Amino acid sequence: xxxPLADMEKPDVIxxxxxxxxECHPVAATRLKRALARxxxxxxxxxxxxxxxxxxxxxxxxxxxxDVSLLLAMAHVIAREGLVNQAFIDERTAHGEDxxxxxxxxxxxxxxxxxxxxxxxxxxxxxxxGGADRGAIYYTVGVTEHICGVDNVQSLCNLALMTGNLGRxxxxxxxxxxxxxxxxxxxxxxxxxxxxxxxxxxxxxxxEKFRRAYGRKVDLETGMTKVTALDLCGDGxxxxxxxxxxxxxxxxxxxxxEHALKSLDCLVVIDIFMTETAKVADVVFPATAWAETDxxxxxxxxxxxxxxxxxxxxxxxxxxxxxxxxxxxxxxxxGFDFGSARExxxxxxxxxxxxxxxxxxxxxxxxxQWPVPTRDHPGTPRLHEERxxxxxxxxxxxxxxxxxxxxxDEFPMWLTTGRRLPQYHTRTQTGRSxxxxxxxxxxxxxxxxxxxxxxxxxxxxxxxxxxxxxxxHVKVRATAKSPRGTVFASFAFEDVPVNVLTGGGYDPxxxxxxxxxxxxxxxxxxxxPALGQTGGDIGLGRL
Amino acid sequence: xxxxGTGPTIVLDGEKVAFTPGETVYEAATRHGKDIPTxxxxxxxxxxxGCRLCVVEVEGARAPVASCTARCQAGMEVRTxxxxxxxxxxxxxxxxxxxxxxxxxxxxxxxxxQEMTELVDRYEARTGRFQGRKSGASRPDDPNPFIxxxxxxxxxxxxxxxxxxxxxxxxxISVKGRGFxxxxxxxxxxxxxxxxxxxxxxxxxxxxTGALGDLKALAHREVPGDTKKTRTVCPYCGVGCSVDxxxxxxxxxxxxxxxxxxANLGALCVKGQFAFDFVQHPDRLxxxxxxxxxxxxxxxxxxxxxxxAAEGFLRVRERYGRHAVYGVASGRAPHEAAYTMQKFIRGxxxxxxxxxxSRA
Numbered sequence: 001x002x003x004p005l006a007d008m009e010k011p012d013v014i015x016x017x018x019x020x021x022x023e024c025h026p027v028a029a030t031r032l033k034r035a036l037a038r039x040x041x042x043x044x045x046x047x048x049x050x051x052x053x054x055x056x057x058x059x060x061x062x063x064x065x066x067d068v069s070l071l072l073a074m075a076h077v078i079a080r081e082g083l084v085n086q087a088f089i090d091e092r093t094a095h096g097e098d099x100x101x102x103x104x105x106x107x108x109x110x111x112x113x114x115x116x117x118x119x120x121x122x123x124x125x126x127x128x129x130g131g132a133d134r135g136a137i138y139y140t141v142g143v144t145e146h147i148c149g150v151d152n153v154q155s156l157c158n159l160a161l162m163t164g165n166l167g168r169x170x171x172x173x174x175x176x177x178x179x180x181x182x183x184x185x186x187x188x189x190x191x192x193x194x195x196x197x198x199x200x201x202x203x204x205x206x207x208e209k210f211r212r213a214y215g216r217k218v219d220l221e222t223g224m225t226k227v228t229a230l231d232l233c234g235d236g237x238x239x240x241x242x243x244x245x246x247x248x249x250x251x252x253x254x255x256x257x258e259h260a261l262k263s264l265d266c267l268v269v270i271d272i273f274m275t276e277t278a279k280v281a282d283v284v285f286p287a288t289a290w291a292e293t294d295x296x297x298x299x300x301x302x303x304x305x306x307x308x309x310x311x312x313x314x315x316x317x318x319x320x321x322x323x324x325x326x327x328x329x330x331x332x333x334x335g336f337d338f339g340s341a342r343e344x345x346x347x348x349x350x351x352x353x354x355x356x357x358x359x360x361x362x363x364x365x366x367x368x369q370w371p372v373p374t375r376d377h378p379g380t381p382r383l384h385e386e387r388x389x390x391x392x393x394x395x396x397x398x399x400x401x402x403x404x405x406x407x408x409d410e411f412p413m414w415l416t417t418g419r420r421l422p423q424y425h426t427r428t429q430t431g432r433s434x435x436x437x438x439x440x441x442x443x444x445x446x447x448x449x450x451x452x453x454x455x456x457x458x459x460x461x462x463x464x465x466x467x468x469x470x471x472x473h474v475k476v477r478a479t480a481k482s483p484r485g486t487v488f489a490s491f492a493f494e495d496v497p498v499n500v501l502t503g504g505g506y507d508p509x510x511x512x513x514x515x516x517x518x519x520x521x522x523x524x525x526x527x528x529p530a531l532g533q534t535g536g537d538i539g540l541g542r543l
Numbered sequence: 544x545x546x547x548g549t550g551p552t553i554v555l556d557g558e559k560v561a562f563t564p565g566e567t568v569y570e571a572a573t574r575h576g577k578d579i580p581t582x583x584x585x586x587x588x589x590x591x592x593g594c595r596l597c598v599v600e601v602e603g604a605r606a607p608v609a610s611c612t613a614r615c616q617a618g619m620e621v622r623t624x625x626x627x628x629x630x631x632x633x634x635x636x637x638x639x640x641x642x643x644x645x646x647x648x649x650x651x652x653x654x655x656x657q658e659m660t661e662l663v664d665r666y667e668a669r670t671g672r673f674q675g676r677k678s679g680a681s682r683p684d685d686p687n688p689f690i691x692x693x694x695x696x697x698x699x700x701x702x703x704x705x706x707x708x709x710x711x712x713x714x715x716i717s718v719k720g721r722g723f724x725x726x727x728x729x730x731x732x733x734x735x736x737x738x739x740x741x742x743x744x745x746x747x748x749x750x751x752t753g754a755l756g757d758l759k760a761l762a763h764r765e766v767p768g769d770t771k772k773t774r775t776v777c778p779y780c781g782v783g784c785s786v787d788x789x790x791x792x793x794x795x796x797x798x799x800x801x802x803x804x805x806a807n808l809g810a811l812c813v814k815g816q817f818a819f820d821f822v823q824h825p826d827r828l829x830x831x832x833x834x835x836x837x838x839x840x841x842x843x844x845x846x847x848x849x850x851x852a853a854e855g856f857l858r859v860r861e862r863y864g865r866h867a868v869y870g871v872a873s874g875r876a877p878h879e880a881a882y883t884m885q886k887f888i889r890g891x892x893x894x895x896x897x898x899x900x901s902r903a
Contacts, residue, residue: 027784181874190870190882191899222895237896238863245874247900290778291822303783316845318845324886327852328890330852341877438686
């Protein structure tokens, strides 16, 4: 997030897009609710009538994957109505004039033909955000998990740049990170293009720094992403070590993924449970879990906080860093003499300019938000206050692109996926926490009542959902929360593995999978046979 | 404590002290070290003035004033522990104690659950002077596994109602009846699951009497030992809410919201509050596993498993080159895991074939 969580109570106008915050980041959503109680207005762009949409002033039920068209049209209205912040554009941005010309033809009427929202609602949303003294944008993977994920984010940046909604209290472009330390995994350098602290691996100065630190030459080129690596399993990639990820279930196109992992000569998995991914490994290492591990994590507002162990781990489980350190030593490598989490974290701090001012003891109370470049630095709750890190904010001239796969006569419905409040990811944790299943014990496919009638389905009955990648059976629930033509399911439950269907392309820049827009066919089927009568492989058959 | 000579002041128990404009008498007094009793106060919520325990004497005022709703005014003379207000407080505590089924509740009931007990003891209010009718009707019929609704012990302080509305924005909890017949409830007087309740547990942990209780923590009542608290951060989404883990011996028995958590200021959701016991689930992996010649995974010692993994990587490197190995770090494990993983790949194989799970 460019701005701190505390700023979520401060905007005049909130623009949420592709974020089901009341279910996926419920505590952050409480801050938005407080802003609304104070009188703030809210625009919510989401295909579904999610919890946030229920309390929004304007809900834009966009067709999945059409974000760029909506955002171009909003920019068009803001430019046309003179709601731009010219001083900000002049002082801090580049290509502003070109951008205003670029958006001239992208009217709300044009966008309406793509995103399927009322042009008048688009107009009103633009006027609201454009007219705000403090306008704040919040987004989640509903924006990024598309073939145009980067374009979507840059479209949001364009809106913030043209209105000067950056670097001030209650403004910003704020991604809500979905996992407790997904920010930290990037901070720590687990990226193919960046050393720790987002130092580009292609920069000679960084290469020299890490050559000295690690005592060996590291490739000068960017590595491949996990997506590419999975594509190349058995054909270039022959060994993999996976820590704490149920790759087989969470990644798109499950059949492809399973085949990839099984074709490795050597798969090593570190995890706390026997996940589907661990089941196909050659070696499985038991890791200590949350509440058993001392360590550090970074939240969505870049706040660096301590994790503390409170109970001993089961059996012989060990911290991840210990396992990797031992493994490195057996490979005969130097520089893996860590004796504690503290030593590991302090080495990271010494090598990352964002963390140079931090160490294990300084983060004890969680007061610091990075960058913290020096020991006397107070931390940076709000980014971009005086200047942008890379000079000027650059407007991007974007065009709308269709998703890689679009609905057709054969596959007429959009499937979009996500999480539900009580369950998390593939339920490896919430499914093993007592009581959670009382709140949500099974997956259902959310279908608009009109589509139920049109497709001959039945509320509470079963449907076969398929596309060329796969096929599954799922119980149907009638709800106007889904728009006509779009259905929704979470990927939480093993018996409804929606990721056998997803996988229609990747963003060309980040290689983020297009998990949010997937054409499918639906037809009624009978209920599954009672448990125990089959091999438990119901609905997993390949077409 | 005294004033530095600038800004407005009040006289607090005979001493001149500064206040911040807009500050309530309760806030100013607490800040200056006064221990004013209250049961309806939660610093996160709007002043309410319901329990009347925080009354103080203000010079010139006819009756005692609720300090939690009264704003400081320059020159105000306040007495926080005069004999008159102390008698008033004791009488109130005797009345409150009399309308509940029990005053002593297990400490595992909730974070604030001992507030009433402590005040009953402080004011020696177990006199039975007002014994008779009890107020509030419990809901043992609600089958939810998280929140005990034991309204026999409710004093209608409305903290649950207000935290649900003001802190969570959910407005799930409401009130029916008035006066002695006040009953805390939810829409249509039903079960929590059928209401707007999201089971965030905020009502439980602000309840000062144990009328609302954390059923998952209470299930560990019989675990021997003192309850220890350890501050950490929730393991689910990226908001980074601070929590205090409750343990007895080696057992994780519950979670309390951390009121001073920088990211959450005491707020939690159902997962952070109640989905903690996966940690000590019997399904946990406790020993390394290696795939045997029979194609199955078998338990092994660390030495054997580490050797097997190292041999596997070395063999692949020898046969296909160092670029044939790939590392995936977790967005769920701490920095130390991700850092060591990228060092394993970069410092070991000398490649940048490392990623984390953020692309899917």
